[in-house]
Amino acid sequence: MRKLQVQGVHHITLVGADRQTSIDFWEGVLGMPFVFEQPNLDAPDESHLYFDPGDGRLITVFTDESRTPDRSPNPTAIGNLHHIAFAVSRATYTQAARRLEERGIAHSGEKDRGFMDSIYFRDPLGQLIELACYKFEPPDGTTHAEVLHEAHRLRVMAGDANIADIHLADALESLSEQTTDSLSPDRTPKDPYSRD
Structure with a gap:
C-alpha cells in the first residue's frame, strides 16, 4: 500500500x-x-x-x-x-x-x-x-509550516497550551542556525556588553 x-x-x-x-x-x-x-x-x-x-x-x-x-x-x-x-x-x-x-x-x-x-x-x-x-516570516529556504512545526515542538517541551511569540522567536532562531552556515565555531548567545 x-x-x-x-x-x-x-x-x-x-x-x-x-x-x-x-x-x-x-x-x-x-x-x-x-x-x-x-x-x-x-x-x-x-x-x-x-x-x-x-x-x-x-x-x-x-x-x-x-x-x-x-x-x-x-x-x-x-x-x-x-x-x-x-x-x-x-x-x-x-x-x-x-x-x-x-x-x-x-x-x-x-x-x-x-x-x-x-x-x-x-x-x-x-x-x-x-x-x-x-506574525512571522520564515527564514530563507524554509516554509511557514516548518516554522510552525518547530514552534509546536518547543511549545510541547515547555508544556504551554498553544504557540506564542516566544515559541515562534525560538523556532526562527533554531531554523536559521540549521539553514545558514557561519564561520563562528560557537553560535551560542553571547554578551558583548559585559567585557571590561
Whole structure:
C-alpha cells in the first residue's frame, strides 16, 4: 500500500448563486482577479468562474442565474466546511475591520491566534471567511509550516497550551542556525556588553 502524495492545494470549488454575486465578492471585495470562465463541464447549464487568490492557484465558483444569494450561515456539522482562510499582508490586515465596516459587513473583530492574527466574516452565501496574517516570516529556504512545526515542538517541551511569540522567536532562531552556515565555531548567545 502506498500514499498518494499531494503537493499543495490545486483549487477549491464552491457552489455559488448568480454570476455577478460571485464576481462582486471574490474580485470586488477580496481583490481576486477573475481570470477565466467556462461552462461547468459536469452541468453545462451552470457557469464555472475562476479567481486567483494571489498565489496563482485558483478559487472556483459554480454559478447559475436561477440561484439567489442566501446569507444564512452554512452548516458546520461533521463533514461540512467550517471556513476558508486567505493570507493577507500585515498592512491589509490592519485595514480589514475598517474596510469591512465601510461595506456594512459584520465581522468578528481582530483575533490573536498565537502564531497569526485573524478576522472572520461571512460571504454573501453564508460561508465563513477568514483573513489571516502570520506574525512571522520564515527564514530563507524554509516554509511557514516548518516554522510552525518547530514552534509546536518547543511549545510541547515547555508544556504551554498553544504557540506564542516566544515559541515562534525560538523556532526562527533554531531554523536559521540549521539553514545558514557561519564561520563562528560557537553560535551560542553571547554578551558583548559585559567585557571590561
